[in-house]
Amino acid sequence: MALPRAARTQRRTRIQEEKEEVILEAALEVFATNGFRGSTIDQIAEVAGMSKPNLLYYFRTKEAMHRALIERVLDSWLDPLREFDAEGNPVTEIRSYIRRKLEMARDFPRESRLFANEVLQGAPRIEDALMGPLKSLVDEKAKVIRAWAKAGKIAKCDPYHLIFAIWATTQHYADFDVQVRAVLGTDRAGEGRFEDAARFLELLFVNGLAVGGPANGGPAT
Amino acid sequence: MALPRAARTQRRTRIQEEKEEVILEAALEVFATNGFRGSTIDQIAEVAGMSKPNLLYYFRTKEAMHRALIERVLDSWLDPLREFDAEGNPVTEIRSYIRRKLEMARDFPRESRLFANEVLQGAPRIEDALMGPLKSLVDEKAKVIRAWAKAGKIAKCDPYHLIFAIWATTQHYADFDVQVRAVLGTDRAGEGRFEDAARFLELLFVNGLAVGGPANGGPAT
DNA sequence: TGATAATTTAACCGGTTGGTAAACATTACA
DNA sequence: TGTAATGTTTACCAACCGGTTAAATTATCA
Numbered sequence A, B: 001m002a003l004p005r006a007a008r009t010q011r012r013t014r015i016q017e018e019k020e021e022v023i024l025e026a027a028l029e030v031f032a033t034n035g036f037r038g039s040t041i042d043q044i045a046e047v048a049g050m051s052k053p054n055l056l057y058y059f060r061t062k063e064a065m066h067r068a069l070i071e072r073v074l075d076s077w078l079d080p081l082r083e084f085d086a087e088g089n090p091v092t093e094i095r096s097y098i099r100r101k102l103e104m105a106r107d108f109p110r111e112s113r114l115f116a117n118e119v120l121q122g123a124p125r126i127e128d129a130l131m132g133p134l135k136s137l138v139d140e141k142a143k144v145i146r147a148w149a150k151a152g153k154i155a156k157c158d159p160y161h162l163i164f165a166i167w168a169t170t171q172h173y174a175d176f177d178v179q180v181r182a183v184l185g186t187d188r189a190g191e192g193r194f195e196d197a198a199r200f201l202e203l204l205f206v207n208g209l210a211v212g213g214p215a216n217g218g219p220a221t
Numbered sequence C: 001t002g003a004t005a006a007t008t009t010a011a012c013c014g015g016t017t018g019g020t021a022a023a024c025a026t027t028a029c030a
Numbered sequence D: 001t002g003t004a005a006t007g008t009t010t011a012c013c014a015a016c017c018g019g020t021t022a023a024a025t026t027a028t029c030a
Helices: A014-038 A041-048 A052-058 A062-083 A090-107 A109-120 A127-150 A159-175 A177-188 A192-208 B014-038 B041-048 B052-058 B062-083 B090-107 B109-120 B127-150 B159-175 B177-188 B192-208
Strands: none
Touching: A014 A041, A014 A052, A014 A062, A014 A109, A014 B014, A041 A052, A041 A062, A062 A090, A062 A109, A062 A127, A090 A109, A090 A159, A090 A192, A109 A159, A109 B109, A109 B159, A127 A159, A127 B177, A159 A177, A159 A192, A159 B109, A159 B159, A159 B177, A159 B192, A177 A192, A177 B127, A177 B159, A192 B159, A192 B192, B014 B041, B014 B052, B014 B062, B014 B109, B041 B052, B041 B062, B062 B090, B062 B109, B062 B127, B090 B109, B090 B159, B090 B192, B109 B159, B127 B159, B159 B177, B159 B192, B177 B192
């Protein structure tokens, strides 16, 4: 009896396709802003424009909705890191990784907050994903970065903490959006903040990872 | 009737002092790991080792506990930024700000997560603090940084995004601790991770903000 | 069109949660 | 030590929450 009634029909219907889509979209909205425990099925139902028992016809439990949502979103969330190319130019690769992550923070802030909420509260529902697919992928890319550092193409640095720093700085603009807006003030908090952020982060990481340390040409008075 | 019974006694007693301390400590633990809505008074009561109605003798509502906690913690949370000294050496100041923030992530992860939870979910209870004291402080320090950049002491960059980057990279080790541990693996996830992080972040920011861009001495083969 | 499968809703249930009332216990102090 | 002020507990409540049941409604297609 582990399946919802909708999954026990003879064939998969058009309505099932559509409604599950609507529900997961609503669930993303609600889970992202309230976290798992802070979200109620009623809230999701209201956003989805359907009744609570109707949601439960498509997903047996709140947990099942969350699980389905995570599954659907996790893969695409890791795409930017996957594209990280060992053969490419290190500086170009890192720069475009930052740009892509920042674009995702801008275009998919709810997805970012969904994971942030989950991880922040101990990742009880995605621990496996963290220690499995995520770790593997990061391990793989860390090797690439380390090779670049060894070859003198970028500064010698810990590749894991480099990746953490890129995650942190980019996702910050999605996860802590309210704070960013509050600090920048109404005038500077327009969409231009993402371009400013991109410019700054590019400077920081490209300069920061350049071999040989700072130029130190002295103050340009 | 806005005050809890304990605040309506004739004098403030020793027991009030002690119990409120115990409660706020427990509230920090619970709110930091579950967020406001995900936390229950019963949970806090259990951690505090007292009964729910007893908590409500000292704090009238769950919200009041949260408010008192935020008030108590916010000030010390901003201390590192306050110490940021306009007269000091720019590189030294930034470096020690990073170090202090990282120490706080290590030593006070619950405080970090308390704010992270709050901001992540739209900061409904601390919006005023963000737009008031926090913004003022950041504005003030941003001026300092901008002056340094203008004087050619550090690279020309947006001071606000620099501050965001420092917040993001350092607090990451508190807020996303589970993920950091998962990715680093059991062997590398010991306390040494903070020293590794410090080393990396120092490289990143000191190099990244150095005037004149990278040395680019070419690959050191 | 009619029968069958699929979908939706109303009514409900037990457990949890934030909070209250009032009796009871303890402490401080004259 | 007695007593008034302070602190704690028991019992409780209404609202909320996740989930179920069964009946009603709608879509599908022979």
